[in-house]
Amino acid sequence: MYDYGLSTLEQYGLTAESTARTRGGLLCNTEKGLVIVKEFKGTEKKLQKQQELLLQIQSQGGKVDCYIQNQEENLVSRDRDGIPYTMQYWYEGRECDTRSKEDIFKSIRTMAELHQRMHIPTVEYYIEPSLENGYLRHNQELKKIRSFIRKRGASSPFEKIYLATVEDFLRDGEEAYAALRESGYQELRQKAETEGEVCHGEYNQHNVLILKSGTAVTNFEHWGFDTQMADLYRFMRKILEKYNWDVRFGKEMLKAYHEIKPVSKEEWTNLKIRFSYPEKYWKLANYYYTHRKTWISVKNTEKLQNLIRQREAWKRYCASFFF
Structure with missing residues (x-):
């Protein structure tokens, strides 16, 4: 019977009073809480750096999911079948509710506080790929998918919608790429590397826990060295999609972040360019291209249709972006 790593508890000298399956792991109530x-x-080398980062954040007052060493002082333990597991401290709380603006603002402020604490000596291997190269590649992929559908013929609703809209979104992508190249992105990127600026990498509502007192941030596995505007953009984009790109709400979120961790003019510019790139459109197109074509998800077609409906609101938000 699969034990989800429960048998590794003995390597920590712990016993579980109760257990429960949760997103990505097994929650255990133990003598250590x-x-x-x-x-x-992952790799144990990156895990060690992640632990250093988490301990630093914790020492400065942040609530994060630090790892626990086993009795042999290792961060990784293997169960009876040789499967590797880790153990981390956890919190009694609930995930950020994206329907609650109060939760969202708590998450934004927590991110700003977290970013102030996330600076460690840069390790070249963990520097995030260039956004400039990413935009160039994505634009080329949008063109490749356009050619692919034209050649085989558009038969599904998704393919027909894509061909009818790709020119507009591709133009948006090429304009964002040109703006990025003309901006001070490379200098901003170099500054982030020099100062050891770290991004969470997957800062979203699932990884922010609302506690009785304060908030906790979890799941740093995708951390890397990059300008921290990448975190702010990813979190805000997903939220604003749910709020139909509400301009006022977007400005309130930016203000909440800026009041805690001031954003420079170069960072504002970078953030605006990130918002102006049609990332969600590219993601849906890329998913279509890399998966089975004989059956195209109705859900993805609906997502594409919703994206088209939100295009005007998205463009209005980008036009009103301030810095």
Whole structure:
């Protein structure tokens, strides 16, 4: 019977009074309080750097999911079947509710505080890929998918919608790429590397826990060195999509972040360019292209249709962006 890493508790000298399956792991109530056991799929070298980062954040007052060493002082333990697991401290709380603006503002302020604490000596191997190269590649992929559908013929609703809209979104992508190249992005990127600026990498509502007192941030597995505007953009984009790109709400979120961690003019410019790139459109197109074509998800077609409906609101938000 699969034990989800429960058998590794003995390597920590712990026993579980109760357990419960949760997103990505097994929650255990133990002598050390609430912990989470997760199957480990990364590299131990990066895990060690992640632990250093988490301990630094914790020492400065942040609530994060630090790892626990086993009795042999290792961060990774193997169960009876040789499967590697890790154990981390966890929190009694709930995920950020995206229907609650109060939760959203708490998450934004927590991110700003977190970013102030996330600076460690740069390790070249963990520097995030260039956004400039990413935009160039994505634009080329949009063209490739356009050619592919034209050649085989558009038969599904998704393919027909894509061909009818790709020119507009591709133009948006090329304008964003040109703006990025003309901006001070490379200098901003170099500054982030020099100062050891770290991004969470997957800062979203699932990884922010609202506690009785304060908030906790979890799941740093995708951390890397980059301008921290990448975190702010990713979180805000997903939220604003749910709020139909509400201009006023977007400005309130930016203000909440800026009041805690001031944003420079160069960072504002970078953030505006990130918002102006049609990332969601590219993601849906890329998913279509890299998956089975004989059956195209109705859900993805609906997402594409919703994206088209939001285009005007999205463009209005980008036009009103301030810095």
